[in-house]
Amino acid sequence: MRKIRFSLLSLVVCFCFSLVASAQGGADDVKHKFAPINTAIPSLSIAPDARGGALGDNGVSTTPDVNSQYWNPAKYAFAYSKAGVSLSYTPWLRKLVNDVALAYLSGYYKLGDSDLQAIGASLRYFSLGEVIENRDQGMGNQLILNPYEMAIDVSYSRKLSDAFSMAVALRYIRSDMGASADDDMVPDNAFAADIAGYLEKYVILGQSECLWSFGFNISNIGSKVSYDGGNTNQFLPTTLKIGTGLLMPIDDYNQIGVYVDLSKYLVPTAPIQEGTTEEDVEAYNKAYEEYNTMSPIKGMFKSFGDSPNGFKGELEEIMASIGVEYNYNQQFFVRGGYYYENKYQGNRQYFSVGAGFRMSVFQLDAAYLISTVQSNPLDQTLRFSLAFDMDGIRNLFR
Structure with a gap:
């Protein structure tokens, strides 16, 4: 039962992308190896907020907002308000299950009166729903389990010049697959860090003064995770994200921003067994042992040149997104975006749309995902x- 339950959870967390990709095979697929990057706690890579989700999972270089803790905490140093807090909710994989969801609470506070530095924090809780384990066959004895993944982090950001800031974030992560007393699986904890930077400058294009931005974030640099007491070790989803954007005024009240992000997992590709001979099995076991004992830092560097499909495979590991945001007087927002992941790496390809409304006290945003590939369980995902x-x-109480 432990293996059955773990397989079910793995299926949900990995989004069923293997089925989606295999359905699009062709003559070249026989030669091309399906080698997606495998990580522990994949929920850390889910975009938690409606604005970023509406922009095609884009946010490294967008203008600062309350949810910058996830995308790029260095943006907090350029935030206009003194402090803010946000709550986001995302029902996940509603086409497959009805009780899996991500809740995200984030906030920041600018320190001092110099407008140079800020602290941020967030709490992420990903519920994998309710799992029923039959303890005794035919006896009706059932155990209800509630597996989850969670993370708590804090960040510090500071302007290093009038146009550039950097930030570091520290994160505690816990993953509990709902193991019972009879299971070999155990909950595990991990620690990670982020390093981020953000640059913004006003540039003249034609007769308009536009805001150009650039950002990067290396997230989840940290310890490995094991659910079996250290026999099998999995990498965290360490990710390099870089992005750039341009916010252009249309007139005194209307603006439009265009943003592009590129991202790549800094995680080595797991070895693939080539054949069934004794030599093939021995070579695979040796490669897997090296993979299993590899340090996270070594894995980050190895990830740039270990694809079984060569240089082409490395390029296929790069995920891209583009987002467009229109706003009227910084009060009404309409957003759209597109996200692309190669079919050999998971095949997440979708459009996203969303809208937002801001008052002096609060802002409400929503996003909706529209898949461009068949049988994608992420289709019709909502975020709030x-x-x-x-x-x-x-100011209300003054």
Whole structure:
């Protein structure tokens, strides 16, 4: 039962992308190896907020907001408000299950009066729903389990110049697959860090003054995770994200921003067994032992040149997204985006749309995902975010 339950959870968490990709095979697929990057706690890679989700999972270089803790905490140093807090909720894989969801709470506070530094924090809780384990065959004895993944992090950001800031974040992660007393599986804890940077400058294009931005974030640099007491070790989803954007004024009230992100897992590819001979099995076991004992830092560097499909395979590991955001007077927002992942790496390809409404005290955002490939369990995913501006709340009581 332990193996059955673990397989079910793995199927849900891995989004069923293997089935999606294999359905699009062709003549070249026989030669090309399906080698997606495998990580522990994949929920850390789920975009938690409605704004980023509506922009095609894009947010490394967008203008600062309350949810910058996930995308790029260095943006907090350029935030306009003194403080803010946001709550987001995402029902996940609703086409497959009805009780899997991600809840995300984030906030920040700018330190001092110099407008140079800020601290941020967030709490992420990913519920894998309810799993029923039959303890005794035919006896009706059942055990209800509630597996989950969670993370708590804090960040510090500071302007290093009028146009550039950097940030570091520290994160505690816990994963509990709902193991019972009879299971070999055990919950595990991990620690990770982020390193991020953000640059923004005003540039003149034609007769308009536009805001150009650039950002990067290396997230989840940390310890490995094991559910079996250290026999099998899995990498965290360490990710390099870089992005750039341009916010252009249309007139005194209307603006439009265009943002592009590129991302890549800094995680080595797991070895693939080539054949069934004794030599093939021995070579695979040796490669897997090296993979299993590899340090996270060594794995980050190895990830740039270990694809079984060569240089082409390395390029296929790069995920891309583009987002467009229109706003009227910084009060009404309409957003759209597109996200692309190669079919050999998971085949997440979808459009996203969303809208937002801001008042002096709060902002409400929503996003909706539209898959461009068949049988994608992420299709029709909804996201909701509600943010509060502490300056606006304080002004209400003046």
